Amino acid sequence: MNNIPRDVTLVTGGTGLIGGEVILALARCGEPVRAVVRASGAAQAHERLVTRLQKSEAYSPHLLRLIDAVAGDTTRPMFGISDASLTDVRRVIHAAANTQFSRRHDEQVWKTNVSGARNLVEVGRTLPRGSRILFVSTASVTTAPERTCIDEEAPYAGHANTYSRSKRRAEAIIRGSGLEIAIVRPSIVLSRGVRDRAMARSILWAVPIMGEVGEVPIDPDACVDLVPVDYVADAIAQLAVRASLEHRLYHISAGRDACTFGELCDVLITRHPQLERIRPIGRGRTISDRARAHLMRPLDAYLPFINAGIRYANDRLMSEAAAQAPSALTYVPDLVGLITIREALSEMYQP
Ligand SMILES: NC(=O)c1ccc[n+]([C@@H]2O[C@H](COP(=O)([O-])OP(=O)(O)OC[C@H]3O[C@@H](n4cnc5c(N)ncnc54)[C@H](OP(=O)(O)O)[C@@H]3O)[C@@H](O)[C@H]2O)c1
Numbered sequence: 001m002n003n004i005p006r007d008v009t010l011v012t013g014g015t016g017l018i019g020g021e022v023i024l025a026l027a028r029c030g031e032p033v034r035a036v037v038r039a040s041g042a043a044q045a046h047e048r049l050v051t052r053l054q055k056s057e058a059y060s061p062h063l064l065r066l067i068d069a070v071a072g073d074t075t076r077p078m079f080g081i082s083d084a085s086l087t088d089v090r091r092v093i094h095a096a097a098n099t100q101f102s103r104r105h106d107e108q109v110w111k112t113n114v115s116g117a118r119n120l121v122e123v124g125r126t127l128p129r130g131s132r133i134l135f136v137s138t139a140s141v142t143t144a145p146e147r148t149c150i151d152e153e154a155p156y157a158g159h160a161n162t163y164s165r166s167k168r169r170a171e172a173i174i175r176g177s178g179l180e181i182a183i184v185r186p187s188i189v190l191s192r193g194v195r196d197r198a199m200a201r202s203i204l205w206a207v208p209i210m211g212e213v214g215e216v217p218i219d220p221d222a223c224v225d226l227v228p229v230d231y232v233a234d235a236i237a238q239l240a241v242r243a244s245l246e247h248r249l250y251h252i253s254a255g256r257d258a259c260t261f262g263e264l265c266d267v268l269i270t271r272h273p274q275l276e277r278i279r280p281i282g283r284g285r286t287i288s289d290r291a292r293a294h295l296m297r298p299l300d301a302y303l304p305f306i307n308a309g310i311r312y313a314n315d316r317l318m319s320e321a322a323a324q325a326p327s328a329l330t331y332v333p334d335l336v337g338l339i340t341i342r343e344a345l346s347e348m349y350q351p
Pocket of ligand 1 (some may be wrong): 012013017018019036037072073074075094112114136138139187188189
């Protein structure tokens with residue numbers, strides 16, 4: 001990436017679902033990007049990054065002239081990167097996080113997400129005034145009042161787990177820093193446009209499992225706010241490059257157009273008849289058969305978030321940086337088609 005004429009955007013989480021697509025979205029706009037990647041050195045960082053980017057339909061080898069990678073770790077001071085790696089940086093997008101919901105990972109989730117925010121602030125303090133800094137949080141920091149469309153001003157409330165609590169804490173660190181860091185909060189992000197079965201099943205593994213369980217304790221009329229990663233990445237890239245931002249906090253979400261769980265089940269069953277047994281029977285209902293209840297247990301961590309039935313208002317984003325998100329009913333069936341029951345089971349029992 002020699003003789004780059006423009007300011008560089010530093011991106012963390014580039015080997016992940018959202019960070020990888022954000023890097024491609026920026027490069028497609030002609031913006032030079034530097035990724036912070038966990039690796040033993042720059043060569044391995046670059047290799048890991050390119051392996052991830054190649055999975056995307058948005059990837060093209062000519063974009064690599066705008067993309068470089070440095071080895072680093074967001075849990076370390078200054079992300080573990082050298083001062084020289086920051087001299088031409090005028091934007092930062094911090095997308096790295098530990099997104100695990102299993103309690104086994106609680107300690108690591110808290111450490112990664114909270115120290116990442118502290119270190120982002122530290123990095124931000126070294127950048128010239130006016131640099132654009134985006135922190136990627138999650139809409140799930142607020143899950144109440146249930147069954148409503150809530151906007152960015154709603155206070156933290158409702159069901160939370162260690163992951164969403166770590167994001168609340170991280171947001172507080174960002175706000176308390178006094179720096180002009182904007183927080184973006186995607187809702188539930190799905191891997192449309194990424195040719196990778198593992199990324200498809202990172203959330204949607206639950207669908208084939210539900211197909212085995214049959215009756216699931218979810219309200220059919222609960223809204224599920226889903227967005228495809230290509231849409232999320234474009235929105236984040238637009239917020240990053242805009243000359244100025246109206247707000248310091250943005251949902252990246254489907255908002256009022258989010259579908260319900262029942263609508264999603266209907267299109268899934270039409271496209272995948274093997275899922276025909278899925279029947280949302282309402283929250284709190286007990287699954288009778290022991291074997292099916294056992295299968296249901298790993299899904300328990302997700303149920304309170306789904307049954308909260310929140311739509312996350314996206315008016316701010318739509319007035320500044322994006323069109324309406326595409327309907328999940330149009331792309332979720334294709335993603336579910338990438339997941340076998342065997343893969344779903346192994347994802348479910350991952351350590
Ligand atoms: N996916 C969603 O539905 C969703 C919804 C709302 C918000 N978000 C937020 O969006 C962001 C990205 O999520 P995602 O789904 O893209 O996550 P992901 O696919 O799990 O990727 C996580 C990324 O973070 C990196 N990372 C983790 N710990 C790190 C560390 N100590 N140092 C450097 N990099 C580290 C990972 O690198 P390695 O490859 O080295 O592990 C990976 O690149 C997160 O902040 C997440 O909370 C996601």
